[in-house]
Amino acid sequence: MVLSGIQGDCMGIFSEQFLDKRKQRFVQALGKEPPVVVVGAGAPIGIPGGLDQTYPFVPHPDYYWLTGSRRSGGIIVFDAANGWTHFVRPVTKLERLWEGDSDPVEGEDIAGFGDWLKAREGWPMVNLGAPVEGAQGDAEITKQIQEHLDEGRRRKDEAELELFKQAVQATATGHARASTFITPGVTERAIQIELEAEMFRHGAHGVGYGTIVGVGSHAGVLHFAPGDRRVGPEDLVLIDAGGSINGYTADVTRTYPGGDQFTSEQQAIYDVVLEAEKEGMSQCKIGTEWHEVHYAAARVMTVGLRDLGILKGDVDGLLESGAIALFFPHGIGHMVGLGVRDVGGRALGRDDIRSFCGIRIRVDLPLKDHYLMTVEPGIYFVPGLLDDEEKRETYREMVAWDKLNPWRKVGGIRIEDNVLVTEDGPSVLTEEIPK
Numbered sequence: 059m060v061l062s063g064i065q066g067d068c069m070g071i072f073s074e075q076f077l078d079k080r081k082q083r084f085v086q087a088l089g090k091e092p093p094v095v096v097v098g099a100g101a102p103i104g105i106p107g108g109l110d111q112t113y114p115f116v117p118h119p120d121y122y123w124l125t126g127s128r129r130s131g132g133i134i135v136f137d138a139a140n141g142w143t144h145f146v147r148p149v150t151k152l153e154r155l156w157e158g159d160s161d162p163v164e165g166e167d168i169a170g171f172g173d174w175l176k177a178r179e180g181w182p183m184v185n186l187g188a189p190v191e192g193a194q195g196d197a198e199i200t201k202q203i204q205e206h207l208d209e210g211r212r213r214k215d216e217a218e219l220e221l222f223k224q225a226v227q228a229t230a231t232g233h234a235r236a237s238t239f240i241t242p243g244v245t246e247r248a249i250q251i252e253l254e255a256e257m258f259r260h261g262a263h264g265v266g267y268g269t270i271v272g273v274g275s276h277a278g279v280l281h282f283a284p285g286d287r288r289v290g291p292e293d294l295v296l297i298d299a300g301g302s303i304n305g306y307t308a309d310v311t312r313t314y315p316g317g318d319q320f321t322s323e324q325q326a327i328y329d330v331v332l333e334a335e336k337e338g339m340s341q342c343k344i345g346t347e348w349h350e351v352h353y354a355a356a357r358v359m360t361v362g363l364r365d366l367g368i369l370k371g372d373v374d375g376l377l378e379s380g381a382i383a384l385f386f387p388h389g390i391g392h393m394v395g396l397g398v399r400d401v402g403g404r405a406l407g408r409d410d411i412r413s414f415c416g417i418r419i420r421v422d423l424p425l426k427d428h429y430l431m432t433v434e435p436g437i438y439f440v441p442g443l444l445d446d447e448e449k450r451e452t453y454r455e456m457v458a459w460d461k462l463n464p465w466r467k468v469g470g471i472r473i474e475d476n477v478l479v480t481e482d483g484p485s486v487l488t489e490e491i492p493k
Contacts, residue, residue, distance in 0.1 A: 071304050072126035076217040080124060080210065081142055087206035092138050093182035093199055096175075097121050099132040100188030114264075118187035119396050122305060123211055127163045133171055133190055137178060145171045208401050212393065213428040214478070221306040222395055222430065223487065224261060226476070228301035229308040230491045232257035236299075237492070240314050242291045246271040246284035249295065257301035266307025267398040270298035273316065278438040278470035280388060291317035294324050296472055300398065309394045309432050310488050311474035323464055327437050327471050330362030332493065334435040335473045338390055342431055342477045342484035348421040349414045352390035355435040356382050356415045363437070368465060371456050380416020381456040384443050389419040391432035394476055400430070429479040430487075436472030439465055 085092065099121040102112035115130045125134050131147035144165035175192050184200040185193040186207060214222070235256035236249050249271045257265070271284035277296035289295060293316035300308040313328065320328060338355035360382045363369040368385070369376055376382055393400040404411050405423035412422055425431070443449060444462060473493055478485040 071128070071221075072217050076215055077124065077126055079215070081136075083210045084124070084207055085136065087210060088203065092136070093184050093195070093203065094178050095136040095184055095186065095203065096190050096193040096195075097124060097134045097186045098188035098190040098193075099125075099127065099130055101130050116305070119211070119305070119400070120187040120207055123396060125163075128305065129163050131168060132163065132165070133168065135171075135174065137181070143174065145174070205406055208403060209406065211396070212401050213426060214395055214430050215428070218306060218395060219428075219430075219478070221303050222308065222476075225266070225301050225303045225306050225308045226310075226488055226490075228257045228260045228262035228303065229299065229310055229488070231260040232262075232299060232301060233297065233310060233312055233491050236297055237312070237314055240289060240295050240316060242289050242317060245286050245288050246273050246276070246295075247286060249289075249297065250284040250299075253297065253299055257299075260301075262301030262303060264302045266300040266302040266309065270296065270311075272296045272469070274467070275469045277313065277468075277472075278440045280438075280470075289316040292321055292467075293317075294320065294469060294471065296470060298472065298474065305396055307394065307398050308476055308488060309398050309434075309474065310476065310491055311434055311436075311472045312491065312493055313471045313473060321468075323468050324471070326366055327465070327468050328473075330359055330366075331435055331437050331471050331473050333362065334358035335433055335475065338433040338435060339475060339477050339484050339486060342425060342433065342479050344425060344427055344479060344481065346425050348390075348423060348425065348431075349412065349419055351425075351431075351433065352414055352417070352419055353377070355390050355433070356386055359386055359435060359437055366465075367458055367461055369456060370458055376456055377415050379453070379456065381453045383416030384449060384453065384457065385437050385439070386415075386435065387417065387438065387440070387443060388436070389417055389421070391434045391474070392420040393430060394432050395430045425479045427479060427481055431477050431479065432474055433477055434472055434474030436470060437468075438470035438472075439468055440470070441466075 097120050099117045102115045105111045117128050133145045135143050145168045146163045146165035147168045149162050184195040184203045186204055232253040236253040239252045250269050270282050272279055272282040273287045273289050273295050274293040276282045277294055294313055295316055296313045298311040300310055334355040337358045338351050341351045341354045356377060360373050360376050393402045402421045475486050475488045478487055
């Protein structure tokens with residue numbers, strides 16, 4: 059199947075039109091006297107004790123974004139005099155024997171890279187992507203060039219968005235299957251199997267990250283790996299899962315009742331989190347600072363927890379002191395697309411990522427057109443936080459500590475969608491997945 063801007067494996071994943079535009083955008087950011095740029099794909103990583111076995115190869119995203127190739131061992135280079143050159147590793151006879159025919163990637167034989175590099179000895183050079191032997195560069199220049207490449211990759215073009223939307227479609231089928239499969243007695247692991255199998259049946263090449271399925275108190279563990287725990291009739295089930303296609307992944311969280319409906323405490327927390335997610339998504343507009351999205355969602359949850367009698371006092375004080383982080387201990391989200399944590403980081407010129415509402419956020423920059431973000435507020439009742447003596451002392455007047463017990467059994471509730479920032483406002487690309 060050939061899509062607009064996306065081609066079959068024999069011709070590469072992206073059309074030359076899209077790849078050329080990406081390269082041009084990057085070169086324009088390099089300035090009038092650009093250094094030599096070397097971007098490596100990387101090599102497979104061997105499985106410990108596995109002899110000749112390796113983990114499935116994933117190319118460095120910088121290399122993949124510029125070339126559309128997922129083959130290992132490649133290097134794409136740029137210099138001002140000659141432009142771009144792509145060195146690729148030819149398909150070997152052993153590969154054909156053990157892995158079958160592989161469609162070759164167009165480019166120069168990697169055997170010629172050494173001479174190319176030697177001819178540029180002493181030139182200003184940076185090595186991006188995976189490390190390339192011999193391509194040593196100035197650390198400060200490399201940092202600056204990396205920031206320009208990151209900035210270029212943050213905006214998703216139409217070819218990337220088509221792959222992402224396919225990943226969303228596969229993800230939607232998985233969550234739909236999970237929502238109907240959940241019933242008292244089934245295990246976290248069984249839910250994972252049903253969800254992932256359905257995504258694979260509908261086109262997913264893999265999962266974008268380790269699927270999270272947490273039952274009851276396990277839902278309060280942010281990256282819980284599903285196990286043998288069985289769903290109880292008054293448990294809730296938190297599922298964070300996304301299908302991946304050609305490296306592009308969706309990232310979606312839904313929280314379901316284990317029985318016919320949520321308990322009263324679960325429903326109350328769910329309603330607060332859902333309202334916070336809606337508020338956070340509504341703030342995903344061009345020019346909005348990402349920390350403002352975090353603050354907007356955190357404020358909704360602070361008001362909600364205060365109304366439920368869990369938090370006490372002035373809302374602004376609860377936010378500024380970090381008291382809300384006892385229940386919302388992570389950032390509102392991150393960039394997504396080429397991998398589950400796509401680029402992110404901080405804006406050019408900012409020294410470090412800052413903290414807000416007691417949390418160091420994952421992204422510290424203003425939103426721009428075609429940024430693709432996750433919005434994932436959550437409220438959790440984590441014993442490690444709530445039973446910490448130092449935190450209890452710090453927030454003794456801000457938390458109704460004597461009223462927490464009925465809420466602890468909730469575990470945790472998170473709701474997450476993927477939002478594209480556009481000139482017309484936020485576009486929720488995962489809205490087809492019920493919540």
